[in-house]
Amino acid sequence: MLDKTFDPKSAEPRLYAAWENSGAFSPTDDPAAEPFSIVIPPPNVTGSLHIGHALNNTLQDVLIRFERMRGKAALWLPGTDHAGIATQMVVERQLAERGNRSRRDMGRDEFVAKVWEWKAESGGTIVNQLRRLGASCDWSRERFTLDEGLSAAVRKVFVQLHKEKLIYRDKRLVNWDPHFQTAISDLEVEAREVDGHYWHFAYPLEDGSGEIVVATTRPETMLGDTAVAVHPSDERYKALVGKAVRLPIVNRPIPIIADEYPDPEKGSGAVKITPAHDFNDFAVGKRHNLPMINLFDDFAKINDNAPPEYRGLDRFVARKKVIEQFEALGLLRGIEKTKHTVPHGDRSGVVVEPYLTDQWYVAADVLAKPAIKAVEAGDTVFVPKHWEKTYFEWMRNIQPWCVSRQLWWGHRIPAWYGPDGKAFVEETEAEALKKAEEHYGRPTPLKQDEDVLDTWFSSGLWPFSTMGWPEKTADLARFYPTHTLITGFDIIFFWVARMMMQGIHFTGEVPFKRVFINALVRDATGAKMSKSKGNVMDPLDLVDEFGADALRFTLTAMSGQARDIKLSKPRIEGYRNFGTKLWNATRFCQMNGCARAEGFDPAAVTAPLNRWIVGETQRTAAAVTTALAGCGFDEAANGLYRFIWNQFCDWYVELAKPLLTGDDAAAKAETQATAAWVLDVILTLLHPVMPFITEELWEQTADLGAARKHGGFLMTAPWPDLPENLVDPAADAEIGLIIETITEGRSVRQGLNVPPSAQPPLLVVEASGAQQAVLERSAALIGRLLRVSEVRVVDAAPAGAIPYVVAGATLALPVAEFIDIAAERARLGKEVANLAADIDRTAKKLANPDFVARAPEEVVEENRDRLADAQAARDKLQAALSRLEGV
Structure with a gap:
């Protein structure tokens, strides 16, 4: 006999261990079984299970268990991501807490060895947490993005793309984190709204005939200005286009150019252009062949491209100095308070700088074309379908993908440089040395590129590298392409798009046939969970x-x-x-x-x-x-x-x-x-x-x-x-009539406050012969569950009986003797009126565009829920009140 209650604490670990030890998580060996595969979105090796993981992995497990029971060869392939910057940060912090030498004091090889030690001891916590959730992954196939097999795939992909001229070295703007001294992806940038200022600066015209006023939230960048831009249709400045201003402090002339970028309605209509420190300005600079003057070093301190008195200053110290100098020169035209978004590193917490550096780039626009066509043709479908639009918007406007990172933990870029800076890109150092000897005519020492690859580069290969590619493995033949990818909307571009591009390019097939985008988990009020709000729920x-x-x-x-x-x-x-x-x-x-x-x-x-x-x-x-x-x-x-x-x-x-x-x-x-x-x-x-x-x-x-x-x-x-x-439709009708009779009868009793002890008869006023027979045959059952004294067929309902209709039959409960009809009418009428007033107030609030636009999303959602609940309650009470009419 079952125990009185189920005890999850004892049952869950016992059952999970039994499943895992039995090998039940592995796909069947039956060659006739249809393959069905899912690859897990690899969580960071530093991570712990949060509620988003719980949702995503629960849905994956539901699907894989379902298809396994349907007799398919179901493979859910698990693994973790090496998470370059996150892991490096964890180990550096741990070293600092223990009073050990810093990363740079240790040197690259010793530090990387320390990271591997950390990974062996503490990495993969989330894997065991997934087991607690019940995830039925095939752990025998678990992979790590720095496994040798996956690393070999990464090197092959990089080298092949380079030989196809789809990977190249270029000087472009990147998101630069001065704390970690590395480029970071857009996904690692957090836009924070902060209180700031617009400083209005006057730039004197070179010919002494006047000035142009520009506004900036980052005064220090003016040291790197190379133009002032105005809109070509702006009549105020047409005569000035082609002339120059003398850049204050730096004291060099810069041109006034016409470009579509400035908004004539915003500020003075003139904007300073700093191509090396703003993404929009970079595009303007490219269009007009402007010089690009980089002001910062890797730590965001002012470099030697600025006047001597600024060199070595922190960027924010330099900001104060620029403002003071403009004021001293009489060129500060105003200070305006503002709220604006400033990019921060999501892990370092420091302000991220657009920074001009030499990096490795992938020609993503070329790789994107087949990936776009695959979704257009339905080879891969998105569920819900509207996410296809997001995918297309990103892919059709894709920019070169910066894949190099100035870190030590990760896939080292397989590029070696000769004494003259020539790069030899090969899968191994031995191959690079051989190519160098052919090039220079003698054996020549080489130095490997210091950078590692963006983690999205290796995780973009995940669906096929985890199955053994580039080797022609049995798993690759059987389980690739995978069937369904379940992931969040926030990484459609960063991960889904990269898997599509690289999967198609290197295997000739889409990496998955379906992408299911799961929802976001919020708190009970609809607010996004965050540590700062204190509303995070630990799964x-x-x-x-x-x-x-x-x-x-x-x-x-x-x-x-x-x-x-x-x-x-x-x-x-x-x-x-x-x-x-x-x-x-x-x-x-x-x-x-x-x-x-x-x-x-x-x-x-x-x-x-x-x-x-x-x-x-x-x-x-x-x-x-x-x-x-x-x-x-x-x-x-x-x-x-x-x-x-x-x-x-x-x-x-x-x-x-x-x-x-x-x-x-x-x-x-x-x-x-x-x-x-x-x-x-x-x-x-x-x-x-x-x-x-x-x-x-x-x-x-x-x-x-x-x-x-x-x-x-x-x-x-x-x-x-x-x-x-x-x-059986006949059985449905018979049992349906009994259930509805009891359900609606209970509703009548509850709505009119009929005491539980009261047992009126149930009157069958109008019904077919078959219905009468069912009700009479089930009288004892109905009597017990509806608390009625009997079921009786009558020609008409007496006064004081409340009628109700089920399945076309009219029934009635004579309850007048058990309740005060007048008091019930009054009570119900008052409650309906109160709810109507509440509905009116809430509906007016939601009809106010200003409220919907300004109120927090969770407050708007709360009011919508309140309106729906009030309307449902009113309808229920109104139905009860209507039953009393004529009684």
Whole structure:
């Protein structure tokens, strides 16, 4: 017999260990099985499980468990990313805390060895945390982006792209983090709104005839100005185009140019152009062949390109000095307070600078073309489809991809330089030395490039490098292209696009056939979770409190394609109660001798109740199968919830009690067998979402009948494929009439405050002969569940009876003797009026464009929810009030 409650703390680790040790996570060796593969978005090796990971990996696990049970060779390939800058930062901080030498004191080789030591001791924490969530990855195939096999793939790709002239060295602007002294990707830049100023500076015309006023939030960059730009249609400056101003402090002439970039309506309409320190200015500089003067060193201190008194100053010290000098020269025309966004390094927290450096670039525009065509042709589809638009916008406007990073931890760029600076790009140093000897005519020492590759470069190869490419492995032949990628919208460009570009270029095939973009998890009010707000929910804490199944079901049920997830503890607790409901229903079946008979045929049951539940089981199985196959995770979970809680646990179990306790032995045996069969199907359908409790119930209910033939885990049991002929419309009508009669009758009682002890008769005022027969035959059951004294057919309802209609039949409950009709009318009228007033206030607020535009997103969402709740409550009370009319 089952214990009274399910204990996740003891069951989850036991069950997971049993699954993993059995090899059940590996794909079947059956050559006839259809391959189905997913590669995990590799979390950073420094990472720990956050709620976004929990959502993303839960959905992947739901899908892989579903397809595994459908008999496919299901591979979920796991691994971690070396996370260059994040990992280097962790180890550097650890060294500092222990009082050890700095990275630069240690030197590259010793420092990298320390990082590998850290990785062996502390890296991969998140992998074990994924196990706690129930992730059924094939851990025997786990990969790391710095594995030798993957590193070999990275070197081959870099060298091939270089030989194809698709990787090249260039001097361009990058996002520069002065703390780490490296270029960083846009994804590693955090735009923060800060209080700042516009300083209005006057630049005197070279001929002494006047001045042009420009405004800037970064005064220090004016030391590197190489032009002043005005819009060609701006009449104020047409006569000045082609002339020059003398740049204050620096005291050199710079031209006045006409360009579409300046906005005549903004400020003075004239803008200073600093091509080496602003991305927009860089584009203007390219168009007009302007000099590009880099003002900073790697630490964002002023370099030798500035006047002597500025050299070596921190950029913000230099800013103050520039402002003071402009004021002293009488050229400061005003200071205007402003709020503006300033880029910061997401890990260093310092202000990021646009910085002109020599870096390695990929010609992304060339690689993007086939990747665009693949989505246009439907070779890869996005779910939801509207994310295709985002993908296309990014890909059609793609810029050269900077792939070099000034770090020590990562894939070292396979480029070696000769004494004259010539680069030899080869997969190994030996090959580079051979090429150098051919070039110079003698053996020549080379020096390897100091930089490493952007982590997105190696993770962009993930779907095929993890399967052994460039070797022609069995896994690559069987599981590439992968089927579905599940990921967040924020890395469509940074990761999805790069996998598409590189996958197609190097394998000739798309890396995945479908991309499912999961929602964002927010707090209960709809606010984005952040440490600063103190509203972060740790998934491991939630697993400890409620169990992994409850968290998984919550995330799955709320993962609708068009909305973010508003997560709250009460919601998770509710889904834990759902698991408890199923557990209790299973105990009930055990206690009532439910056992699946040998050779049980669900199509052969005769009792209407059993025919009804068999049909509902078939409908649910078909709907859940369709939903999961189409990534409709929330539809599947919510369909299961309705069926298990409402139809099976509430109605079937309740309506089956007379059959299970009655004297009809045949009906009893059939009901016991039917209940056992339905439970088997329920556990199977629910398993992908709630794997632990279902596996435990499967194991603990072997006594439901030897006919089940477990033969192993539930996770490897076959998925139900039930024929449509199990649905019986006649049984649906009969049981549907009973359920609606009780449900609507309860609603009448509740809405009118009829005391629970009151037992009026249920009057059948108008119904077909078949309906009358059903209601009379089920009178005892209806009497017990609706708390009525009898079911009686009448010609007309007496005064004081409240009518209601179900399935075309008119029924009535005479309740006048149990309630104060006038008081109830007054109460309901008052509550309806109060709700109407609340609805009016909230609707007006939401109709105000200013409120919707200015209020925080979570506040607007909260008001929308409040309006919907109030409208639903009003409608319910209004229906109750309407029933009292004429009484």
